[in-house]
Amino acid sequence: MRRGVDVTEASGKMRNEGLRTLIDQANWSETKLAHAVNRLGTEAGLRLTYSQSSVAQWIRGSQPSERVRPLIIEALERQLGRPVAYEEAGLKRPMSEGGDERGDTVESLLQLGKADMDPSRRRVLAVGIYSAALSVPLFADVASAEDRERITRPTGHIGQGEVDVVRRMTDKIADILDELGGGHARPMAAAFLVNTVAPYLKAGATGRVHRDMLSAASDLTYLAGWMAMYERAHGLGQKYYLEALKLAGESRDQVTYCRTLRGMSLQASNLHHGLKALELADSAAEAAPQAGPRLVAFLRGQQAHASAMVGGRRAAYARLKEAEAALAKADSRRESVGGYGQAAYLFHVSHVHYENRDLEDSIKAMKQSIKATPIQERQGRLHANAVLAQRQFEIGHVEEACASWGVFLDDYAVLSTSRGDEHFDKMRKSLAPHRKSRVVREMGDRIRMVAAMKA
Known part of the structure; x- marks a missing residue:
C-alpha cells in the first residue's frame, strides 16, 4: 500500500x-x-x-x-x-516542481534563470510560496559537491577576464537596483545568468579560474535572490538563495555562503518568521571564516534583529554591541561585505528598538541611518523613509510621518519596485482615516498624482 x-x-x-x-x-x-x-x-x-x-x-x-x-x-x-x-x-x-533530483547546480541555475526571463512564467514564479521549513545545505556538504559533479565540459575556454566581466556586471546591476529599482534590474540579472554566466560555468578552465567563476556566479545569484525578495517574490528569492549557497560551496567561498544565509535570515524576518530568522543568522555566524571585522558586524547586526524578534532582548543588545565594536575596527579598512556600514548598523539598531517597543529610540536610530545612507542608494533610502514614516505615524506624530512619506514619494516616483508599491498602499490606508487633517489633505493631491503616474 x-x-x-x-x-x-x-x-x-x-x-x-x-x-x-x-x-x-x-x-x-x-x-x-x-x-x-x-x-x-x-x-x-x-x-x-x-x-x-x-x-x-x-x-x-x-x-x-x-x-x-x-x-x-x-x-x-x-x-x-x-x-x-x-x-x-x-x-x-x-509538474512545475519536477522531481526531487535537481541535477547539477549549473543546470538548476540555468532553468531558474530561463523561467525568470520569460514574462509568461515570471508571474508563476512570483507567486511561488516561501517555505519556512526548508532545510539549508551545510557548507561542508556543498563544498564537496564540485568534486562529485564535475563533468567534461564542451569546447570553449575562459580565463580570469571572464570572471572579471561577471563581477563588473554584478556591480552594474546592483547600481541599477539602487538607481531604478528591482523591477528593471532583476530581468537583466536573469538574462545575464542564462546567456553569459551559465555558458562560462560549462566552459573549460583551470581549477582556479573555474572556482573563481563559481564564486562570481554565486554573488550574482545572491543579488538576484535579494531583488526577488524585495519584489515580494519570496518563493523565487528563496530558490535563488539556495542556488547561491550551492555555488558558493562549490567555489569554497565561505564569505558569500554566509552572506547568503544572512540574506535568507533577513527574508525570514521580513515574513515575520522570527525563529527561522534567528536560526539562519546563527548558522551564518557559525559558518563564517576567520575574516575581517566588517564581516563580523555584518552578521552580528542580523543576529541582533532576529534575537529581538523572539524576545531575546539581552542577546539582541549584546549582538548590537559586538556589531558596533567590529564596525569601529573596520572603519580604517577597505572591506566589501554587502556594503555593511554605519547606515546598515543603525538600521539594525532601529529594528531592535522597535521589536522591544522602544518606539522613540527606534525612530531616532532610523533617522540617523537615513542620514548616513549614501545619496546614490535610492532603493534603501526609499525603504528606510517608509519604515520611519510608519513608525512616526504609529506613535501619533502625523505631521512628521507625512514629511517622511513625502521624501519616500520623491524616490518612489522614479523607482520600479514592488516593495515600494507595498509601502505606498500601506501609506494610503494609514492616512485614509485622517482626511480632515490639514497636512493629510495637502498630501492627498501628491499621492493621487503619483498613483496616476504608476497606473
Whole structure:
C-alpha cells in the first residue's frame, strides 16, 4: 500500500488517509487547514476561498489544483515545524516542481534563470510560496559537491577576464537596483545568468579560474535572490538563495555562503518568521571564516534583529554591541561585505528598538541611518523613509510621518519596485482615516498624482 493514500471509497477514489493523519498531527480541524491555505494564498498573490468542505473533498481523494498543492504542504510544514513530502500528504507533486533530483547546480541555475526571463512564467514564479521549513545545505556538504559533479565540459575556454566581466556586471546591476529599482534590474540579472554566466560555468578552465567563476556566479545569484525578495517574490528569492549557497560551496567561498544565509535570515524576518530568522543568522555566524571585522558586524547586526524578534532582548543588545565594536575596527579598512556600514548598523539598531517597543529610540536610530545612507542608494533610502514614516505615524506624530512619506514619494516616483508599491498602499490606508487633517489633505493631491503616474 502506498504511503499517504489508502482505503478505496465507493466512488473509486482512494481516500487520502495521509492528509487526514497530518491534519490530526497538526491539531487542526479541516476548517483550520482551509483557512491556513487561504492565508498562504494571499501571501503568494492568490485569492483563495477554501472551506471545510474543500478539505473534506481532498480527504475523500480529490486532488487539489497544482497551484494549491504547494500551499497545503507549506501550511502543514509551518504548523508541524518539519518538512512534509507530497507523498506523505497523499498529493501528487506538481509538474512545475519536477522531481526531487535537481541535477547539477549549473543546470538548476540555468532553468531558474530561463523561467525568470520569460514574462509568461515570471508571474508563476512570483507567486511561488516561501517555505519556512526548508532545510539549508551545510557548507561542508556543498563544498564537496564540485568534486562529485564535475563533468567534461564542451569546447570553449575562459580565463580570469571572464570572471572579471561577471563581477563588473554584478556591480552594474546592483547600481541599477539602487538607481531604478528591482523591477528593471532583476530581468537583466536573469538574462545575464542564462546567456553569459551559465555558458562560462560549462566552459573549460583551470581549477582556479573555474572556482573563481563559481564564486562570481554565486554573488550574482545572491543579488538576484535579494531583488526577488524585495519584489515580494519570496518563493523565487528563496530558490535563488539556495542556488547561491550551492555555488558558493562549490567555489569554497565561505564569505558569500554566509552572506547568503544572512540574506535568507533577513527574508525570514521580513515574513515575520522570527525563529527561522534567528536560526539562519546563527548558522551564518557559525559558518563564517576567520575574516575581517566588517564581516563580523555584518552578521552580528542580523543576529541582533532576529534575537529581538523572539524576545531575546539581552542577546539582541549584546549582538548590537559586538556589531558596533567590529564596525569601529573596520572603519580604517577597505572591506566589501554587502556594503555593511554605519547606515546598515543603525538600521539594525532601529529594528531592535522597535521589536522591544522602544518606539522613540527606534525612530531616532532610523533617522540617523537615513542620514548616513549614501545619496546614490535610492532603493534603501526609499525603504528606510517608509519604515520611519510608519513608525512616526504609529506613535501619533502625523505631521512628521507625512514629511517622511513625502521624501519616500520623491524616490518612489522614479523607482520600479514592488516593495515600494507595498509601502505606498500601506501609506494610503494609514492616512485614509485622517482626511480632515490639514497636512493629510495637502498630501492627498501628491499621492493621487503619483498613483496616476504608476497606473
